[in-house]
Amino acid sequence: MPQENKIASILKMIGYIIFGLTVVVAFIQFPMVNPTFLTLVLTFFSGFVTGMVFIALGEIIDLLQSIHNRQLVTTEVKEVPVAEVEEDAMKVADHRVGEFERAEIVEFFEKKGQTVTEIKSMEKADYYLVTVGGEKLVVELGGFQPVIRKRY
Secondary structure, three states, rough: OOOOOOHHHHHHHHHHHHHHHHHHHHHHHHHHHHOHHHHHHHHHHHHHHHHHHHHHHHHHHHHHHHHHHHHHHOOOOOOOOOOOOOOOOHOOOOOOOHHHHHHHHHHHHHOOOEEEEEEEOOOOOOOOEEEOEEEEEEEEOOEEEEEEEOOO
């Protein structure tokens, strides 16, 4: 579902119109005013630069839109397949879950439309036992977003 940016298209169209108007105005102005060659060159140059500025801005916006479209496709929440995890490293620890970690986990599951009922820290660093809808999940933090590693 890539989106095309309308502003970019309009800016590029304005740039091409400026190119066209520059040529038309220069050839209409030339016989009427009887300008020097320098005036004609300056008219073409200024129209060319102005048109190119609009086209360049349109291209920049197009590139930014394509980056945004790629991010929309790649940031969908995905579950990573379970890696071979040692069972003894996956024991619940008795230390407290930090507020930042709790907020990150809760936000991750809220984006998926699920409610977190309990979060427990595990002995292995950055791993948490999270209860969501009665199901227990091992969730790893430490990357760009939480990753579900194992279901119980």
